[in-house]
Amino acid sequence: MTVPAPIPVSVVGGFLGSGKTTLLNRLLRENDGRRLGLIVNDFGDINIDEKLIFTRDEDMVSLANGCICCSIGNDFLRALISLVTRPDPPEQIIIEASGVADPLRIAAIARADKALRLQGIFVLVDVSQYRKQSADPLLADTVSAQVHAADLLVLTKSDVSTVAEIDAVGGLLEKEKPGALQVVSSPEDLPASLLFDFADATDGMAPHSHAPHDVFWTGSISNNLLFDIARLKQVLASHAGLLRCKGLVQTAPRTWQVVQWVAGRMDVTPVASGSAPNESSLVYIGVGEKPMELDQSLTRVFS
Amino acid sequence: MFWRDVFRLKAEKSSLFGISDNFFFSKEGCLVTTTIYSAKRIITMNPARPFATHVAVREGRVLSVGTLEEVSCWGEAQIDDRFSDQVLMPGLIEGHSHLVEGSLWDHVYVGYYDRMGPDGKVWPGLKSVDAVVERLQEAAAAMDDPDVSLFGWGFDPIFFGEQRMHASDLDRVSNGRKIGVFHASLHFLNVNSAVIDETDLAASADMQEVMTDTDGKPTGELAGMVGMYLALRSMNYDLGSASTYPPALWSFAKVCQLAGVTTATDLHSPLDDEMVTRLKAETDRPDFPLRVVPAFGGTLMPADKGAERIGSLVDQSTDKLKMGIVKLVLDGSIQGFTARLKWPGHFNGAPNGLWYIAPDEFKKTVSAYNAAGFQLHIHTNGDEATEVALDAIEAALTTHPHPDHRHTLQHCQMASDAQFRRMAALGVGVNLFSNHVYYWGDQHYEMTLGPDRAHRIDNAGSAIEHGVDLALHSDAPITAIGPLFTAWCAVNRVTSTGKHLGGEAERLTVAEALYTITMGAALSLKLDNEIGSIEVGKFADFAVLTGDPLEVDPMALKDVGVWGTVVGGEVFEAPKN
Numbered sequence: 001m002t003v004p005a006p007i008p009v010s011v012v013g014g015f016l017g018s019g020k021t022t023l024l025n026r027l028l029r030e031n032d033g034r035r036l037g038l039i040v041n042d043f044g045d046i047n048i049d050e051k052l053i054f055t056r057d058e059d060m061v062s063l064a065n066g067c068i069c070c071s072i073g074n075d076f077l078r079a080l081i082s083l084v085t086r087p088d089p090p091e092q093i094i095i096e097a098s099g100v101a102d103p104l105r106i107a108a109i110a111r112a113d114k115a116l117r118l119q120g121i122f123v124l125v126d127v128s129q130y131r132k133q134s135a136d137p138l139l140a141d142t143v144s145a146q147v148h149a150a151d152l153l154v155l156t157k158s159d160v161s162t163v164a165e166i167d168a169v170g171g172l173l174e175k176e177k178p179g180a181l182q183v184v185s186s187p188e189d190l191p192a193s194l195l196f197d198f199a200d201a202t203d204g205m206a207p208h209s210h211a212p213h214d215v216f217w218t219g220s221i222s223n224n225l226l227f228d229i230a231r232l233k234q235v236l237a238s239h240a241g242l243l244r245c246k247g248l249v250q251t252a253p254r255t256w257q258v259v260q261w262v263a264g265r266m267d268v269t270p271v272a273s274g275s276a277p278n279e280s281s282l283v284y285i286g287v288g289e290k291p292m293e294l295d296q297s298l299t300r301v302f303s
Numbered sequence: 304m305f306w307r308d309v310f311r312l313k314a315e316k317s318s319l320f321g322i323s324d325n326f327f328f329s330k331e332g333c334l335v336t337t338t339i340y341s342a343k344r345i346i347t348m349n350p351a352r353p354f355a356t357h358v359a360v361r362e363g364r365v366l367s368v369g370t371l372e373e374v375s376c377w378g379e380a381q382i383d384d385r386f387s388d389q390v391l392m393p394g395l396i397e398g399h400s401h402l403v404e405g406s407l408w409d410h411v412y413v414g415y416y417d418r419m420g421p422d423g424k425v426w427p428g429l430k431s432v433d434a435v436v437e438r439l440q441e442a443a444a445a446m447d448d449p450d451v452s453l454f455g456w457g458f459d460p461i462f463f464g465e466q467r468m469h470a471s472d473l474d475r476v477s478n479g480r481k482i483g484v485f486h487a488s489l490h491f492l493n494v495n496s497a498v499i500d501e502t503d504l505a506a507s508a509d510m511q512e513v514m515t516d517t518d519g520k521p522t523g524e525l526a527g528m529v530g531m532y533l534a535l536r537s538m539n540y541d542l543g544s545a546s547t548y549p550p551a552l553w554s555f556a557k558v559c560q561l562a563g564v565t566t567a568t569d570l571h572s573p574l575d576d577e578m579v580t581r582l583k584a585e586t587d588r589p590d591f592p593l594r595v596v597p598a599f600g601g602t603l604m605p606a607d608k609g610a611e612r613i614g615s616l617v618d619q620s621t622d623k624l625k626m627g628i629v630k631l632v633l634d635g636s637i638q639g640f641t642a643r644l645k646w647p648g649h650f651n652g653a654p655n656g657l658w659y660i661a662p663d664e665f666k667k668t669v670s671a672y673n674a675a676g677f678q679l680h681i682h683t684n685g686d687e688a689t690e691v692a693l694d695a696i697e698a699a700l701t702t703h704p705h706p707d708h709r710h711t712l713q714h715c716q717m718a719s720d721a722q723f724r725r726m727a728a729l730g731v732g733v734n735l736f737s738n739h740v741y742y743w744g745d746q747h748y749e750m751t752l753g754p755d756r757a758h759r760i761d762n763a764g765s766a767i768e769h770g771v772d773l774a775l776h777s778d779a780p781i782t783a784i785g786p787l788f789t790a791w792c793a794v795n796r797v798t799s800t801g802k803h804l805g806g807e808a809e810r811l812t813v814a815e816a817l818y819t820i821t822m823g824a825a826l827s828l829k830l831d832n833e834i835g836s837i838e839v840g841k842f843a844d845f846a847v848l849t850g851d852p853l854e855v856d857p858m859a860l861k862d863v864g865v866w867g868t869v870v871g872g873e874v875f876e877a878p879k880n
Binding site for chain 1: 504
């Protein structure tokens with residue numbers, strides 16, 4: 001009996017108004033043919049084109065594009081289980097944490113279930129509101145817990161903030177969670193490839209063509225040599241700006257692994273024999289200025 | 304038609320309008336009878352007639368209360384002396400409980416304190432992990448299908464000091480069968496190796512939800528949503544929906560009946576169509592011994608849709624199923640360190656608790672339901688949450704005055720004098736969790752809150768002093784339903800180790816405490832026109848007691864026996880065990 005590959009789960013957190021819904025709406029629209037399972041706080045905020053709705057009941061909407069959207073409604077756990085146990089489970093699950101939830105607590109569920117794989121925790125921070133929120137005695141600890149949970153912090157609403165404000169908030173976030181990766185991006189521009197897993201390593205890493213993702217860059221490398229995962233970890237950690245990396249790599253003769261790396265969170269899963277490709281390949285995405293020496297460092301991961 | 308004709312005939316024959324035979328006719332034209340119950344004493348909670356010896360019941364309602372002579376003047380009646388050695392009180396009201404209590408009795412009770420099941424059997428409290436394992440072994444031995452999971456509930460390691468229960472303990476019950484043991488709070492779950500092996504817990508041992516031993520291996524003790532998720536996912540146990548199946552509803556009703564309770568709440572209900580249908584079907588049965596008051600979970604959908612939903616249910620209410628109140632949950636629990644506390648926070652330095660809804664969102668939600676005319680029951684445990692709730696109510700009432708709103712704070716365990724003054728000024732009531740004084744009072748003193756705030760926990764005396772409408776509750780299944788025990792807690796304010804919390808002023812008199820578990824709770828549910836006292840026109844709902852709560856030593860109040868109940872004139876004797 002073959003065990004199906006675990007379903008990747010991305011958790012999207014952030015305080016109310018940080019842009020979570022905008023991001024989810026976009027992912028649903030730009031699903032690139034992937035059957036997504038979205039768990040959202042409330043359908044009311046999600047723009048679902050009525051023409052695309054296949055079936056609908058109180059807590060679940062199936063779309064013609066294969067995506068399924070569940071509202072937490074009465075019971076978040078039941079919504080998640082109903083997705084996981086479907087005869088045609090989604091290829092990717094994305095969970096919207098409520099505005100006051102600690103995304104880490106939700107991510108813990110994905111980690112405890114063998115059928116799920118935590119892809120990453122993405123926390124959106126409204127730059128224009130962060131200082132006010134973190135100074136509010138009622139909210140400070142809630143917001144701080146969200147920042148601590150993040151694999152990747154996405155600084156949103158930069159269009160209504162000054163550069164000085166963005167820098168200041170970036171500094172506060174760095175103080176709150178030193179070393180956490182930060183990206184300044186509107187939810188509309190964040191590459192979907194950060195939150196999605198891909199059917200094969202060479203597919204879909206490129207940011208969406210029509211969106212102005214000039215701050216994001218991608219790269220790829222392939223090779224028929226053996227691959228050293230420990231060395232890869234060092235290289236990835238030493239390059240600020242790298243956000244996501246995925247590879248299908250040969251770590252020993254006839255031993256193939258899938259390597260997932262999202263903002264510091266690494267997962268390695270063995271690949272069933274028989275489906276091995278000709279060579280190891282690695283694709284990656286980053287933000288800011290692309291480090292000149294990155295491609296070269298990565299070639300040294302092979303030996 | 305036949306009986307109407309007979310009536311007309313008799314009326315014509317009789318020269319008196321008040322005919323003196325035993326035939327009476329309801330508006331439907333059916334034959335009705337009057338029954339007069341005699342009792343050793345009737346404590347009515349009606350100030351105009353506080354005590355009586357006889358009560359006349361007709362059409363499920365109280366017709367008259369007084370002496371035999373007084374209650375007989377409504378015409379001929381059957382005299383029923385079965386309660387002549389008993390004391391009648393108004394049916395007791397549990398103002399904050401959860402239907403899930405009923406479904407838990409399908410599983411094995413393994414709590415520290417004695418607890419009575421729906422059949423009247425008392426399950427002795429278990430004082431060690433070995434005793435828990437032994438009771439589970441007995442239950443497992445009686446099960447046939449090895450694929451069915453075994454569940455225990457009510458477990459509380461807080462009483463076992465350093466000792467925790469491990470998967471290896473539960474493996475002594477059974478290796479193959481999956482086993483889950485819910486803690487009393489329902490926020491923790493212990494599982495055995497059969498469950499652990501099926502999950503990825505071993506790889507997740509670095510998470511705070513997964514307790515580990517000194518070798519870093521999961522012990523099987525799981526916190527928060529991870530435990531609940533695995534119960535549902537790996538063991539197929541759905542705590543929520545199990546509670547509305549008819550057998551669970553009956554178990555709940557019987558647990559209530561045994562405690563003298565004739566009206567109980569389900570203080571956070573989804574109230575979807577399926578649930579409403581089930582509740583209606585069961586409560587409609589004449590032999591169902593309970594009135595049920597579910598509170599709609601106000602954040603299960605956006606407030607505008609929620610108001611529409613609950614509004615559509617009000618008219619579907621019946622005499623035994625009252626819908627229309629709304630529940631909101633603002634923070635967590637004190638003993639779980641998830642309540643929102645004001646300065647100086649937790650005594651042991653634990654970080655402040657959790658908002659279940661953001662304060663601003665909460666404010667909007669309160670405003671929406673208040674404007675739509677609904678009564679809100681708001682869960683606040685910590686004093687910071689209470690403050691936010693009062694701010695929200697004040698703002699909502701300023702924009703949308705709502706006469707006789709009776710919004711009520713539920714638990715509200717840490718309220719200060721200043722907060723009680725605000726409640727009084729805003730017309731907000733309170734339903735305090737007095738059982739906490741006994742069950743967790745010591746933990747609050749030593750660990751969660753420290754002496755100052757432990758002394759003022761669930762300060763019912765202050766509530767009355769400030770003129771705040773007061774009820775008391777058990778929060779079943781968190782603690783057992785038993786309003787007389789709850790009243791005992793508020794009267795004596797003694798912890799399980801014998802420590803007294805708060806001064807004399809915080810203690811209620813027995814009379815005050817009995818008022819809170821009848822009229823107090825009725826007021827908080829806006830049902831004081833129907834229940835809460837034995838008074839002409841109200842439902843004939845009685846708690847039948849074997850002793851007189853006003854005569855016993857206040858320390859013996861919890862031991863006053865319950866013979867059974869009367870609900871709408873139907874007599875329900877408790878099984879003897």
